[in-house]
Amino acid sequence: MSHFVFPKWTNTIRLHLTVGVVVTVIYVTLLVAYGASPKTTDVGYAPEQPIPYSHRLHVGELGLDCRYCHTTVDSSPHASVPPTQTCINCHEKIHPESEKLAPLRESYASGMPVKWVRVHDLPDYAYFNHSAHVQRGVGCMSCHGRVDKMEVVYQDQTLSMGWCLDCHRNPEPHLRPPEEVTNMTWNPTGDELKARFPDFVRYLDTLENGSTLDDAAVVKQFQRHLRIKNNINPSTDCSTCHR
Amino acid sequence: MNTTAASYLDNTGKDPTQRAPLVLGANDLHDVTDKVCGIIENPKPSTGWYVGMAVSLLLLAVLGYSVFYLFFVGVGVWGVNNPVGWGFAIVNFVFWVGIGHAGTLISAILYLFRQTWRTGINRSAEAMTIFAVICAGLFPGIHVGRVWVVYWMFPLPNQMEMWPQFRSPLLWDVFAVSTYFTVSLLFWYTGLVPDIASVRDRAKHRIRQIGYGILAIGWRGSNRHWHRYERAYLILAALSTPLVLSVHSVVSFDFAVAQLPGWHTTIFPPYFVAGAIFSGFAMVVTLLVPARKWLGLEELITLRHLENMNKIILVTGSMVGYAYAMEFFIAWYGGVHEETFAFISRATGPFWWAYWIMVSCNVIFPQLFWFKKLRTSLPAMMVVCLLVNVGMWFERFVITVTSLSSDFLPSSWGYYYPTLIDFTTLIGSFGLFFTLFLLFCRFLPIVAMAEVKMTMPQAHPSKH
Numbered sequence: 121m122s123h124f125v126f127p128k129w130t131n132t133i134r135l136h137l138t139v140g141v142v143v144t145v146i147y148v149t150l151l152v153a154y155g156a157s158p159k160t161t162d163v164g165y166a167p168e169q170p171i172p173y174s175h176r177l178h179v180g181e182l183g184l185d186c187r188y189c190h191t192t193v194d195s196s197p198h199a200s201v202p203p204t205q206t207c208i209n210c211h212e213k214i215h216p217e218s219e220k221l222a223p224l225r226e227s228y229a230s231g232m233p234v235k236w237v238r239v240h241d242l243p244d245y246a247y248f249n250h251s252a253h254v255q256r257g258v259g260c261m262s263c264h265g266r267v268d269k270m271e272v273v274y275q276d277q278t279l280s281m282g283w284c285l286d287c288h289r290n291p292e293p294h295l296r297p298p299e300e301v302t303n304m305t306w307n308p309t310g311d312e313l314k315a316r317f318p319d320f321v322r323y324l325d326t327l328e329n330g331s332t333l334d335d336a337a338v339v340k341q342f343q344r345h346l347r348i349k350n351n352i353n354p355s356t357d358c359s360t361c362h363r
Numbered sequence: 364m365n366t367t368a369a370s371y372l373d374n375t376g377k378d379p380t381q382r383a384p385l386v387l388g389a390n391d392l393h394d395v396t397d398k399v400c401g402i403i404e405n406p407k408p409s410t411g412w413y414v415g416m417a418v419s420l421l422l423l424a425v426l427g428y429s430v431f432y433l434f435f436v437g438v439g440v441w442g443v444n445n446p447v448g449w450g451f452a453i454v455n456f457v458f459w460v461g462i463g464h465a466g467t468l469i470s471a472i473l474y475l476f477r478q479t480w481r482t483g484i485n486r487s488a489e490a491m492t493i494f495a496v497i498c499a500g501l502f503p504g505i506h507v508g509r510v511w512v513v514y515w516m517f518p519l520p521n522q523m524e525m526w527p528q529f530r531s532p533l534l535w536d537v538f539a540v541s542t543y544f545t546v547s548l549l550f551w552y553t554g555l556v557p558d559i560a561s562v563r564d565r566a567k568h569r570i571r572q573i574g575y576g577i578l579a580i581g582w583r584g585s586n587r588h589w590h591r592y593e594r595a596y597l598i599l600a601a602l603s604t605p606l607v608l609s610v611h612s613v614v615s616f617d618f619a620v621a622q623l624p625g626w627h628t629t630i631f632p633p634y635f636v637a638g639a640i641f642s643g644f645a646m647v648v649t650l651l652v653p654a655r656k657w658l659g660l661e662e663l664i665t666l667r668h669l670e671n672m673n674k675i676i677l678v679t680g681s682m683v684g685y686a687y688a689m690e691f692f693i694a695w696y697g698g699v700h701e702e703t704f705a706f707i708s709r710a711t712g713p714f715w716w717a718y719w720i721m722v723s724c725n726v727i728f729p730q731l732f733w734f735k736k737l738r739t740s741l742p743a744m745m746v747v748c749l750l751v752n753v754g755m756w757f758e759r760f761v762i763t764v765t766s767l768s769s770d771f772l773p774s775s776w777g778y779y780y781p782t783l784i785d786f787t788t789l790i791g792s793f794g795l796f797f798t799l800f801l802l803f804c805r806f807l808p809i810v811a812m813a814e815v816k817m818t819m820p821q822a823h824p825s826k827h
Contacts, residue, residue, distance in 0.1 A: 124563060124576030157522055282524035 158278040166274035167237040170223045179304065180268035186260055186302040193260075194301075197249040201236050204228050239273050240264070246281070247363050254301050256352055261304055262287070262294040268304040284361070288354040292343040295352065310338030320345050374667045375739050385480055385818045388662040392816050395663065399558075399810045400565055402658050408805055411657050416801050422794020429788040430505055438508050440784045447767040447779040452506035453617070454759040455789055458642070459499035459796075460540060460614055461635070461755060464607060465643025466492025467547055470554070471603035474596075480671055482814040483664045486558075487654065488647045489551040490809070494799040495646070496544045498792045503536070505788075532616035539613035543606050550599045556582050557592065558808040611639040618762060624705035625766035628693065634686035638755060641679035641725070644672050645751035650800065652745050654809070663810050666739055673738040676751065680729030683758075687726065701771055713778055714765045721761050724754020 154160055178184045187193060189202035204227045211221055227234045240263075242248050254260075260267065265276025277283060287294055297317070300306045310333070314321050323345045324330035324338070333341060346352070354360075374383045386395065433440055443450040466489040473481040507513050516537050518526050527534040560582035563575035582588060615635035618626040648669060655664040694706040709718050728750045732738040737747075769776040803809065816822055 124566075124572040126576070126581055153520070278522070280522040282522045285524050 158280040158283075162275055162280075163278055164274050165239060166272045167239060169237055169272070170235050172220055172272070175267045175270045175273055186267075193250045194254040195251050197247075197251060199250045204234055239275055240279065242279060246284075246361050248361070255298060256350055257295050257298045257301060257346060258287075258291070259294065259296050259301050259303070259306060261306075266304060285356060288356050288360075291352055291354055292340070292347050295343045295346045295350075297346065298350075308339065308342075310335040310342075313338065313342045317342070319349070323348075372661055372666060373739070374665050375670050375735070383667055384820075385483060385665065385667070386663055386815060387665055390662055390819075392819065392821050395810075395812055395815055395819070396561055396565075398660065398663065399808045399812050400562055402660075402804070403562060403806060403808065404565065409657060412801060412805065415797065419794050419797035419801055422791050423798050424791075424794070425787050426791025426794050429784050429791055430501075432784060433505060433788070434510055438506065440782060442779060442781040442785050444777075446770065446775050446777045447764055449763050449767060450779060451781055451785040451789055452502045454756065454763050455792060456499050456502040457614055457617075457635075457759045457763075458756045459495045459502075459792065461611060461639035461642045461759075462646045463492040463495035463499060463543070463547070463643065464611060464636070464639035465647050466490070466495075467543075467550070467603045467607045468640055468643065469647075470550060471600040472607060474600045475604060479818040480668055482811055482818055483668045484647060484651060484672070485814070486551075486554065486807075486811040487651060487803075487809050488643075489547065489554070490803045490807070491647060491650060491800065492547050492643070493544070493551060494796050494803070495643075496540065496547065497799065498796050500540060500544065501792060501795070532613060532620050535613045536617060539610045543610045546599065546603050546606055550596075550603055553592070553595050553599055554811055554814070555807065556580060557584065557589075557813040558811060560584065561812060562808060607640075608636055611635045618766075623766045623770055624699070624701040625709065625762070627702075628690060630686055630689055630693070634683065637679045637682040637686065638725075638758060641676060641683055641729075642751060642755035644676050644679070645748040645755070648672050648676070648744055648748040649752060652741055652748075654804065658804065658809070660810060663815060669741075669744060670735075670739050673732045673744055673747075676748070677729055677732040677738070680725060680732075680751070684722075684726035687722065705766060705769070708769055709761060709765045712765065712769065714761065714768070717757050717761050718765070721754050721757040724750040725758060728754075 179186070189206055190199045191202070193199040204224060207224055208228050211218075211224065215221060223234055253263075263277055263279075265274075267273065296303075296306055308316075314324070320342055324333075324341060327333075327341065330341070372387055374385075374387060376383065390398070441450055441452070443452075466485075469481050469488045470485040473485075503516070504510070504513055507516070515525070516527060516534075518529075518534070527537075556579055559575050560579040563572060563579045566572045566575055612632035612635065615631035619628060619631035621627060651664055652669065655661050691706050691710075694702045697703075709715075728747050731743065731747055737743040764779045768779055
């Protein structure tokens, strides 16, 4: 052969190459978008705890308030995990011989805390303050999901930066009166809101179409009213969370 | 030029009744192929090539060391600090991008204007463009501090919902430079295909046959191939033409959009484009004067080619000089105290030495090209063009550093001291540039053979 010509089989390469490149691009995009997303890697994380504590039973059926155990959630950046003594308040009398509660009794006797496994873990470079959110009326449920239905607590939301920003840019859908923050079933109708919050009625009266709104629109206006009343203008500066 | 034995190499005469020949000597079409392909078919490159390569690789290693040191230790190894937060990295970036402008101007704009003399130099100028843009692209990539997230420069969707600032010229730069690189590369490669096919057909060694065969993507020189080739070339020329003007305009926005006195001027885009073409042509002359000598291409890259480029250097150099003067005029005419101060401080302040290096290299020395004796003298043009390269680097240094070092508030003024690593990175980038250029000289036809042949009398048989 005097000089190089492309052999016949290279004709098929063109097709393979084109298909290969297209498929690779799609595959890598999907892999990164879905595979590496916190939606895939973090949501649903439900580690096994040393004691099979059921939030469904305690919150959903018995009606314990979140703050009975997580006492510092509305006063400090950190929502504390209850000390063994909090559990013993009841379990000294209730199921005192239970097999499942053996680690609790052991902890009570030795003074060493139960080794609860942390479920919601933000990176150390992201600053988050529970009290700032709870005091201003962001419900526990907005970030933690329906804890009253969780036999085992799992991560309900992505906790990604984009997820934080979604709410910081548009907080209204997640606002409620601060006294309803721990209510897991908060789902008021417009009429209930009007009956309960006279200042909201006054706010509605200032709107041009305040009297003609349908129920969903009234609830929306209520959330806007909360935002204005409580002066909620969350910052989206980098230094808000990355201090 | 003296009328000695080499006088046949002087085609700079001015007889209007005759077109000056662009290929000298008794070369026919085949001789052109022989001459250009001979360079890459020579089994052993010249000693000069080896020496050049050794020096370039050494400088490349210096660059590699500087960059790795930077990555391991951080941007503190550079001299940037308050108030001068932009130092050598941006100076070098603008310098190299500017140099990259000659190639596209020669290959696109001169092509559309049917300037046939471009054929002798367009290939090497385009190659130089691509290598210069590679050098330029290096600096934004390494200056970010956290190189592992360098992809944040691109607007990629991510779970942080974080985007580059679309209102910032720094992001426009990313698009402008990457578009420029892509189009220049495609343009260069399209032009190379017929010539690579010639090299493929002459290749004796199997590896060369296959290597050049793949690069020639099946070129057979049929009428249909030529037809499509010409079409593609024309389209790419039309695409690149606006890029010649847009890329450096966008680069100038990096400065002009800021409110700093000395940066915030509307003259910046045209002034930067003129400066870019100016520095680019100076670099082409700097490379081609020795290259044509060492590679024996004096009959193809003739004195007339060089003279034409020197004329462009004279024109663009004068435009740059006009821009320097106009900046001062507007600073006075505008009556803004800070602006006036910024320019007086440029010429007489702490960086006066840089300013006057810039003015003498960019404005004064190129004026020597008014004299035909000097613009057709190889040593003279080499010296002037080297000075222009120096001057254009200092232009970017002056713009970047003087304005930052003394802005509105005297309390925040400060001097800028580059570090050793700053210098090794700058020098090392020349190593990258020359390594790539020498590899190009060794492995690809450095003159566009097919295009040069079209300008020869043999290609127009009706005239005989």
